[in-house]
Amino acid sequence: MTIDHEPIPGNALWIYAHPRRNSLNSHLFQIGLTALRSDYDVATSDLYAQGFDPVLSDNDLGSLSDSPGGMAALLGHAYTANQLPPDIQLEQAKVAAAELLIIQFPLWWYAPPAILKGWFDRVLTSGFAFGDLDPNTGMPRRYGDGGLTRRRALIIVTAGDDERTLGERGVSGDLDSLLFPLTHGALWYTGIESFALHVVHDADMLETARVEHEAQRLTERLHGVATEPVRRFRRLADGEYQGTRALRADILPDRCDLAIHQADHH
Secondary structure, X not given: OOOOOOOOOOEEEEEEOOOOOXXXXXXXXXXXXXXXXXXXXXXXXXXOOOOOOOOOOHHHHXXXXXXXXXXXXXXXXXHHOOXXXXXXHHHHHHHHHOOEEEEEEEOEOOEOOHHHHHHHHHHXXXXXXXXXXXXXXXXXXXXXXXXXXXXXXXEEEEOOOOOOOOOOOOOOOOHHHHOHHHHHHHHHHHOOEEOOOEEEOOOOOOOHHHHHHHXXXXXXXXXXXXXXXXXXXXXXXXXXXXXXXEEOOOOOOOOOOHHHHEOOOO
């Protein structure tokens, strides 16, 4: 049995990854849910609260756990055979139903928390999120043409550093580049378009007035997200990548930064 990949209009899924109930993230989560629910039917995946197991293992393969082969391919077979564990089937059903994903987390060691990375490892399996072949080319559909097209994602991230420190010349690195493995390597790979990041800087030292300012800023962003333009990356199927899937030599030939993969960079 496989899941219907057609999203339901007006459905959203909020994926939340923070362990503390009295944190800034928790406050924004509750405020954000209230705001989003005025426009969407919102399901949640509160990963710490639900005790989500982030560790991908042979246990995810069901009766195929002793079978030879690569993990990605075996997960695809387990998905098709309805052998994935119930917790993963539930998460996949929530993703499949949603036209909008909200992904909220703190930036820890310049990346999302391990529990969220594990969610992607276990939930975005072959067969469900990627792996189908393009009937015209015979090549796998990915990078803008995966199994989860027709969906958009807003990433909400809190960071202890200020905006300059996480800027293009900041010592911590540019935040868009730090999160490229998420926006491009996980979301765009499976066909999900993403909005510009929603970042809360200086998150470890916000006073009450700034906290309420950030809550209001998030509320306003969520109320307008349905009409907000997405930030698209280049599609693999459009012919701009050749050979080893490197960007063609005639496109931005003097640059090698990650922004060259955005479709609006010419």
